[in-house]
Amino acid sequence: MKRLSLVIAMVLFAVGYAAAQQAISGTVTSEDGEPLIGASVLVEGATTGTVTDFDGMFNVTVPAGGEKLIISYTGFTTQEVEIMAGKTNYEIMLSEGVAIDEVVVTAIGIERKKDEDLSSATLIETDLLERSGETGVIQGLAGKTSGVNIVRNSGDPGAGAYIQIRGQNTILGDASPLIILDGVPISNSSVNNNTLAGVVQQSRLNDINPDDIESITVLKGASAAAVYGTGAANGVLVIKTKRGKTGGKRFSVSAGITYGIDEINREYEKQGEFGQGLPDIYAGVPYDQFGVFVAGNSLSWGDRISDRSGTDEVDQSGGFFTGDQTGSTYFPIITKGDNNVYNDSNRDQVFQNGQTVDVNFGVNFRGENSNTYFSFSRLDQEGIIKGNSDYTRSTVRINQDFNIIDNLNIRINTSYSGVESNRIQTGSNLAGLYLGYLRTSPDFDNTDYSGTYTDANGLNRPGHRGYRNGLGTARPTYNNPGWTINVQENPTEVDRFVVAPEINWSILPNLTATVRYGLDYYTDERRTVFPINSGGDFGQGQLSRDEITEKTQNLFLILNGNSQISDNLGLNYTFGYNLYDNEYQRLSGTSANLLYNSPEQEFILDNATAPNQDNDQFLSRNRKNGVFGVLNATIAQNLLVELSGRLERTAAIQDELFFFPSASVGYKLIDDATKGLSFAKVRASYGEVGIEPGLYQNRNVFVASTAGSEGWGDYLDGANYGGTFSRGAIQGNPDLTIETVKEIELGADFRFLSNRIGLGITYYDRTTEDGILPLEAPPSSGFTTVYSNAAEISNTGIELDAYYNIITKNDMSWKIFGNFTTNENKVEKLPGVSRYILDGFASASSAVIEGQPFGALYGGVWLRDDAGEFVFEDDNNGFPTNAPEQDVIGDPNADWRGGLGTEFTVKGLSFSVLFETAQGQDMWNGTQGVLNYFGIAPETANITVASQDLVTYFGQSIPAGTTFRGNEVDFGAGPVAATAEWYLDNGGGFGSVDEQFVQDASWTRLREATISYALPQSLIGKTGLSNVSIGVTGRNLVFWSEFEGADPETNLTGASKARGLHYFTNPGTRSVLFNLKFGF
């Protein structure tokens, strides 16, 4: 409070410099004389302005030196009116036309005309976002602007998405953009969203109701974001929510309801020819008999299903299993005779059409001295996966503005989001969905997944039946997918509050002080229930509960003013102070080896002996404070200069100050709507931003120790042994400093044909210096890792956004728009480290390697000679072999991305489509490789007749004319027989060659197609409604990609830096949404 008083005192002092000012008034009308309600009236070069009232009238105070009024209104041509000495009343008429009053919102929340902005920022308005019908804010941005890459983690309801502005910058630092909501940074944590196994978690940005958003400005470059210092190295999303209208009706309501249907958009094919069991040579049968049924075997390399008798011969003398779902009994199989293929019913056990119902309701109220925006929304989504997969979000928002006195405005933004969701286990996970589902043999019926096993003595016990254990005597090695989706539970519950009060005090007509506070607080409670008999590590059952809370507070003190120094020099300046405080904690409790196998699966953490109960916590707190300033100068009307800087101190590195400067210059070559070339501006900027080291990376730590290899679940917990400690394997580096991102940006903005055509082009070159890298220390030194500022990463690219308003008439408009992005990313320096694995497996991973693009795919490769040809070793029988060392096998970064869309409106009918493409990226299809191994992939079920005498991988002979399961392949040393021997070795996903499963993951998709109809007033006039529209949106309806079995727009490791991995990741979706909107 003391500090606030001081600011006020300072600012009061400034009042002494107030200059003379005059009040003027007037009305704004359209050409046909209708008053325009809510038109913007600004005094050029000043921060003062107003909007017209219900009668189109306005009053505005013009500071000394004010020469022009700028009047703008959506859908009308902006007009400038000279202020004449002594004239206090103005009648202003706007003509309909192409709106060129594009604005962007700067990093500190100030609106700015795009024509005067010197960055490559783009603003995306609410209608574009809403049109996508996406439940998450991030996803709605896809394809709509250049420079932004958005990848869904999976098609699970409420799944988070990865957002990357320009290329990846940092190895260990935060990779997601800074999110500014109504001027206040909020959390966009994706806690534990990058694990190889587990559930796909939500992104905290999904908590925001997309219907509340007015616009999102994407600040891509360093110069635009420099005022946030270490927060903004990955760009900034400035989100502005809707506010109570200052003009128009006193009270209005807008509401909408959307019903959506989702379905899985690409699936892996499964063969239906061969059953469970071992192949030819392993089973001891000739190649032309294919294989032998073996119950419980992991492989589907068994006999040909159609050769079977039709009925199983079973042993009814001993134990049996009775299924809960159908009541059927299952006995040990003596001879497999059932010749049914269950691929379809096993699929239908798992997948369905998902459904979404989204209801939203907004109220605008304009009082005497206040404006209110209130909204409520409720979203219910049931996923494409049956069982426990859903997402429910309720939001409430109140944005309130009070004009206490003429020059003092108080604004309070408050919102609450409540999210409840059920998630599904995914990924490299024996208890996960896709792994168990896809590996299930075609001749195994998954319908009964739970039931009772009755042993030979008549004793009953509950069981879990899957293809690895058809009698449910013990847990099957892989979950029956029915168990994964119906018995296991992974509920999450999020409660989030964002409160942001703000005081704006217009001390002088040209000087405003703002005090803004933001509190973003959420709790995310996650529970996991693995009932007894679940697959993987959870045979004895496990319960775990995580409680995550994060509190982010920000205080801003901002002084914003302008001054016309002379006719040819206008200044606009902002100075501010920012205090940032983030507290994060995670409290986890786990009970393993459950005592009581409750059929209701109640979540009782006491359901285990005391030593089997464990708890864990993580706490961190980060604080930063900084002073910042932005100085904009307009010189001789057309030359624009901007200087900004932030001086920052952060808790991550104490006792050091960091300065982040930026400078931009732009020149308006022309600004004349009557000309063919209506507008042209060139701009150049340089900026620096930073990435701070992780907390505590500059010190050594000792930790309570465990022994053994926890990765395999075999470990000893020191806490059970009287308490033990070991030193952390990472050597803290006291000399660690921040990573600095330096960027040069050159660009130009053009408009042609009276502003009908717009084109913005930007080139950037950004380099991360002092990139923090966990250098590999030899473990024999006592540490495995030393953090060091050693890496250098570069990103260069071109971004292009364009539009063409082909038709702009009152009752008809047609616009096409597009964007193009290319980014070249390279890890320039990675001294002392052969590679750093971001995530993935020992086989295939996404890694940082010197000279390679960030996140390069890395894995096993074929042994090749200098010419790149396979080397055939003598004992490999004409098959290629793997090289001893792994190598780079792909680039997960797109060469280029683009969006192309069109909007057509005639009277009330609107039609729009948006295509998006990403070309030239690779993805490791680990799923495909493993399906080869298991004999599930259709390719492995081909029945081939040997065209000549062939040799198998093990050197066995297959005479010409012999039928065998597999393929005749010529790798370059003559035809060979690729049988199970090959697919179970290097020809499959568990072999040493990952290279063969890297596929082109380029895609093009019809991202959105929308048709909507606004009912004419003649129809709704008497209903009391002001507008009614109905619409249908198709999202992701069609996509074209060579990637097999899945939508490449998913990622095994979620919203993490490791990209381009697919391994039993839950599938993506396409959707159709029907919506009804109305207002009164």
Added chain:
Amino acid sequence: MKSTLYTIAFFSVLFLGCQYSDDDETELLDPDIPVEDLINGAILNLAYQEGEAARLAGVWTSQFNEADRTIPYLLPGFRDPEDFNDLWGLLYTNGYILALRAEQAAAEEESPFQEAVAKILRAHYIAETALMFGDVPFSQVGDILAFPDPVFDGQAEVIERAIDLLEESLAETAGEAITDNNSILTGTATWAQFANALIARYNLALQNFPEALAAAEAAAINSEEAEIKIMHDSIEGSFNLFHAFTSRNRFGVITLEESFLYKTLISDGELSRADDKTNDAARYAYYVDSTSSMEYPNTSNSGFFAAAADYPLVSMPEMKLIIAECAARAGNLDQSVMALNEARGYWDTKFGTGNYLDYVSTDSAVQPDQLLKTILLEKFVSVIGLPTLYDMARTNNLIGSTLNGGNELAQRFLYPQSEENGNENFPGHHSVFDVAPINQ
């Protein structure tokens, strides 16, 4: 404009006035750890002996087999340098260096007993590392500032130096039970007995047979109660690690089916060692789950791989059979056969059976040309894990184990990729089949 300047000045005061304190730490800082906790950390870490390293040793020597080769990773041909990063890290970071720090801290606190215990642990870690890998960093280990890239010292030299350390520790630890001040180890032995047992094992590896014999006798591990074991219990984080792996986490990966151990222990078959003085039925049942058709390890409460089965770091059969082997090599056949009989009798005591009748000098199994093989085969079926891998490499598979995954005997673990990546003095990789220097 002036107001703005004042404001900037004010903001700067605010900015500079905000300092951050260090009170947010939840981690512990270096100097606050009691020596006892460091030592206990290094003791707990001995569990590496029954973890991944023991599984590999078991599969490589064919004590077990790898059943579900969904991801074949235990067989020698499927091992890459990366696969040894974790083990190497455990041995150095959580083992040797922790023991070294404990030793230094104990010296500073003038606590000679703790210093000696830390020394035993340090010697154990470095000698076992050398036995598993070959030449290893030793003389420059533990001081990252002075030696950021530790050189690799000769395998024999490292083991000899470890023996010196063990011998240095004997005096201080003679009366101190291994169970003192820790809740990890169990057994009636003293630290000095432990040290002597290790001296015996390492001298055997160096083929210093007389010294090995003397140390094994001095160790005096004469009963199961005297064995040095890691305690286990049926609770999370305390399970026997074989049990945790094979029964709980990677069920079905390890089997005894088709292993040499299985073929040796069954009552018939070409490789069965059953004869009129040897009946391995009880031992077979101890190792193998008789209820499974796949010969999975016996993880029931009566099995070697039970959840709460304490895991022997040093066993009586190992010590007795060192004596037997060294005596045989010295030509002292009576002493050798007596030790062999004691090692066999151990199992009858354990199971309450009379399955192993004492050999007498006329038995064919203990004739000079057979005795060593009989002793080593007895050790093979008695000592699970790493010591057997060392024996097989040292004797070039004298017992004729039918190896898994090929006929070639895997000799040692691969240097980890992590050491190559971080150490400029890395000498280059060897193959798992390259004979280690001490066995050349």
